[in-house]
Amino acid sequence: MIAVVTGSSGFIGSRLVEALLERGFTVRCLDTRPNHDVMAEEHRIETYTLDCTDLAALSESTILDGADYVFHLAGITKALNLEAFRHRNVLPTENLLKLLAEGGHRLKRFLFMSSQAAAGPAPALNQPVTESDKTEPIESYGQSKSEAETIVHESSSTIPCTILRSSSVYGPRDIDFLQIFKQIRHHVSFYPGYRHNYISILYLDDLIDGILGAAQAKASEGKTYFLCADESVTWQQIHNAIAQAMDKRVLEFNVPQFFVDFACRMGDAIMKLTGRYTVVNTRKADLSRSPYWICSAQRAKHDFGFKTRFSLLEGMRETYRWYTENGWL
Numbered sequence: 001m002i003a004v005v006t007g008s009s010g011f012i013g014s015r016l017v018e019a020l021l022e023r024g025f026t027v028r029c030l031d032t033r034p035n036h037d038v039m040a041e042e043h044r045i046e047t048y049t050l051d052c053t054d055l056a057a058l059s060e061s062t063i064l065d066g067a068d069y070v071f072h073l074a075g076i077t078k079a080l081n082l083e084a085f086r087h088r089n090v091l092p093t094e095n096l097l098k099l100l101a102e103g104g105h106r107l108k109r110f111l112f113m114s115s116q117a118a119a120g121p122a123p124a125l126n127q128p129v130t131e132s133d134k135t136e137p138i139e140s141y142g143q144s145k146s147e148a149e150t151i152v153h154e155s156s157s158t159i160p161c162t163i164l165r166s167s168s169v170y171g172p173r174d175i176d177f178l179q180i181f182k183q184i185r186h187h188v189s190f191y192p193g194y195r196h197n198y199i200s201i202l203y204l205d206d207l208i209d210g211i212l213g214a215a216q217a218k219a220s221e222g223k224t225y226f227l228c229a230d231e232s233v234t235w236q237q238i239h240n241a242i243a244q245a246m247d248k249r250v251l252e253f254n255v256p257q258f259f260v261d262f263a264c265r266m267g268d269a270i271m272k273l274t275g276r277y278t279v280v281n282t283r284k285a286d287l288s289r290s291p292y293w294i295c296s297a298q299r300a301k302h303d304f305g306f307k308t309r310f311s312l313l314e315g316m317r318e319t320y321r322w323y324t325e326n327g328w329l
Contacts, residue, residue: 004067006030006052006092007074011173012113012207016071017045019208028063031074052092059099067105069215072096073113075148077141080271085144093148097155109215110161112152116200116226117142118165121290125198128232128296131224138290139283149224156222162214167228167295170315171204172322180242181320181329189239189250192288193257197235199293200228203315206308210300217304226295229308237312245316260288 003020007013008029020027021044028046048063052074064070076088093112100107120136122129137143152161170177183189202210210227214220236252243250267281287293300306310318323329 001068002026002028002066003069003071004028004030004063005071005073006096007072007113010073011171011175012169012204013071013073014173015171015204015208016073016211019212021045023212025069028067030063052095053087055095055098058095064096064099064103064105068108070096070100070107070110071113071211071215072111075113075145079140080275082140082143085140086147089141089144090148090151094151097151097159101155101158107160109221110152110155110159111211111215112148112161112163113211114149114163114165114224115142115145116165116167116228116293116295117287118145118149119226119295122292122294125232125292125294128200128292128294129226130296131226131299139286141283160221162220162222163224164211164214165224165226165295166207166210167200167202167226168293169202169204169207171319172326174204174319177242177319178323178328180239181246181323184239184243184246184248184250185329187248187250189243189252190255191235191239191252192255193260194288194291195234195236195252195254197288197291197293198232199235199238200226200232200295201238201312202228202308203310203318205318206310206315209309210297210306213304213306214300219303223299223303225300225303225306226297227300227306228295228297229312230297231312232292232294233312241312241316242320244313245320257289 003025005013005017005027008017009031017027026044030048030050032051050057050061074092079085118135118137119129120138135146137146149163152163155161207227214225264282297306
């Protein structure tokens with residue numbers, strides 16, 4: 001069996017490649033930069049350094065020839081504007097599906113990794129977003145993912161497709177949650193205006209189980225799914241779980257929302273002046289202002305038996321162990 005993985009050097013993609021190899025697949029890794037990971041020595045890995053925004057280069061490649069599965073994970077989460085997000089999140093999806101449709105490839109599944117951001121936040125704690133709800137992204141990244149989903153849906157009549165909207169994901173190799181671990185290592189927790197906000201969250205290996213389960217289930221063809229843990233949690237609970245995993249006592253500081261908003265406006269000004277992305281920006285403020293970034297994985301449970309194996313504390317302990325063993329902390 002041959003699987004193509006775009007974004008193979010990323011946080012999720014690199015773990016998916018490992019999981020596919022464990023299941024006996026030959027894996028074609030597609031990325032915009034060479035992957036110098038130790039897995040490159042594995043004889044069942046074929047590496048392609050291609051830019052999916054370049055349709056001509058992609059069409060000249062043999063990466064899709066004879067492929068059984070395409071896992072399209074490549075994309076960006078940080079950009080200066082909507083057009084930049086569209087260039088990296090929408091155009092590559094369109095190009096891949098165009099070539100698959102024109103080339104007569106007999107795929108078992110094209111799996112598109114979208115995001116909870118494409119749907120938007122929930123209206124209340126007891127009303128998690130489901131797949132039947134209207135998509136209402138509130139910022140540019142989510143908008144670009146929603147637009148890419150539309151392209152996938154339009155291709156579903158000729159190509160067997162599945163869309164997965166993942167909640168926030170943490171685990172080995174993640175750099176976003178790493179920042180919280182670094183804070184807590186110094187016995188402090190900073191909450192920029194969202195201590196009591198709820199989110200859906202998922203440990204990396206549980207996400208990988210969901211990706212593989214959805215790709216191989218007949219019932220998931222042509223459908224969209226949320227993947228998340230059963231219980232939504234507050235950011236305070238997340239920080240507490242990390243502190244417990246690290247065996248640290250911490251002092252907590254909640255930064256008022258108006259300070260967050262001011263800092264984010266300053267971040268926007270810096271981006272306009274320098275042309276460089278800053279972590280502190282109004283997109284982040286918009287995301288943190290919504291109190292319920294929560295969704296439901298009930299459809300995934302019903303259609304392909306999705307379930308999580310790691311509790312929040314267990315996942316944080318595994319993540320902390322990997323960070324320390326690999327010198328990230």
